[in-house]
Amino acid sequence: MTDFFASNLTLIQATFVGFALALSIQVPLRLGVFSLAGAGAFGLSAYATALLVLKADMPALPALAVSVVGSTLVVLLLGLVVYRLSGIYLAMATVAFDLIVGVVALNGDPLTGGSTGLYGVLTDFDVVQMIVLLVVVVVVLAATERGRTGRRVDAVREDPELAASLGVNVRRYRLSGFAAGGALGALAGGMAVLTRSAISPPDVGFSLIVLALTMIVVGGTRSWAGALIGAVLFTWLPTLLTAIGEWQDLVYGVIVTLAAIFLPRGIHGVVLDAVRRSRRRPPDADGASAADGGPDVPATEATEADRAAEAFR
């Protein structure tokens, strides 16, 4: 086990970075916000973390924290500007943001190192710290997938107008999702540079968006577990597929296409449906499920009227 761990350390670290990156697109999407700004935050935070370590001699975790907070604020400002956009238009605006980050990285020579990028970012950051950070993220996200918050998130995504009529502050939820996407992207970017010790313009380019979308389309869009499944799959698959050489891209494409067509809710959705089906009793005949929840009084006018009268006073 430890042998496996040591010899695959790079892949394990890449899996965790990919997981956070996938979440950065998935979390806003759960609120119906198609924001790809997480990829831009990845770049911002990666460069910021590298600079803080190299130029300001900051330790890994404080540098990461400052970068994540700063990048999240930038994304939140972007969110306030593009708030009125939705769907594909919002996606385009955020892609523009991502491209701007890439251009700045390439041309900000004295600071960003131009096309060579920044290297030698050596710190004591390790996988254990990474795991702790991601566990905190997962605990927070899992709480937003259940109960009252989970229902409200679903309502904001499925029908914002209905959500508002039920008392949900839709604007606040959507902006929170937008900012959370930025924070998660920034976390991924910071962790990426701390584990790889280098960052250059190709690392913060358009391929980040493709990778993150691929992970959540195949893994699942509704839960953090889907993002994790996608991250594991698409970090390890290329290594497993090296044997087939140039056919690798084709297999990749086929997997994504098949998932998009046959697994609209990703692998996670399939697992969830299977669990639900096995747990559930066969559907009862109408009105025969008195044991279901509380007493099932026959719907006679008198009793229902009595209950209605007492129910609302």
Added chain:
Amino acid sequence: MTTTPEATATAPPVLELRGVSVHYGGVKAVDRVSMSMAEGKIYGVIGPNGSGKSTLIGAITRLVPLTAGELLLDAVPYSGARAHRLVALGVSRTFQTVRLIPNLTVYENVELGADLRRPGQFARRVPGLHPTREELAAAVDRAITVTGLDSLRRRLPAELSYGAQRRVEIARAIAARPRFLLLDEPTAGMNQIERHEIADLMHRLCSAGISQLLVEHDVQMVVDTTDHVFAMTAGTLVTEGRPEDVIRDPRVQEAYLGRRWRHDA
């Protein structure tokens, strides 16, 4: 249902509209409509398709921005309130089409209605608005029982009949424990028996103290259910009064009933 017009006029209004207009460019969807609605009554809005009935509900619930006019709840203006504040003020609504969250069960969809936001600045005006978890669960249970959905609470919306889906919508609205309920064509697409059930439910909710505004183009349903009717055509209020008087009004007959009355009755 035995209410006299005088009683309606003297009771203090819960919900009041003063010169409410909603214009889209040159189209006057709702134009200078004033209404006054008292506690414990069922009101109806009739009018042909496109007469502005649904827009009016949208305006009252702040989902549709006002062009002009004022909205008052207990004589306090709320024309500037954002839509999500309305539930906390005690105003709930249903929509013309079924709008349930597909991945949530019947119970969870109704729970969504009870997930009240903390009311903040309006808390003083509506007592009991910091409900405990138990109170919320009880409100959900009652809403489900009242609408006759007990045996369906664990089903997903797609597994329900159309009539049952509509009842879930009503259950969700009353789980918020409103004082005023706005129903946008709750019986559209239902058969006669189901319509009777909804009318009966409305009466029971009314006797439990929930005032209601029913938007409906089935005149028979409005006559059978409401205490007071507003008739609209082309965005304006034509007349109002007791249902049996309103439907005899020649202006209403001309605008609306002439085409539909025999067919629907």
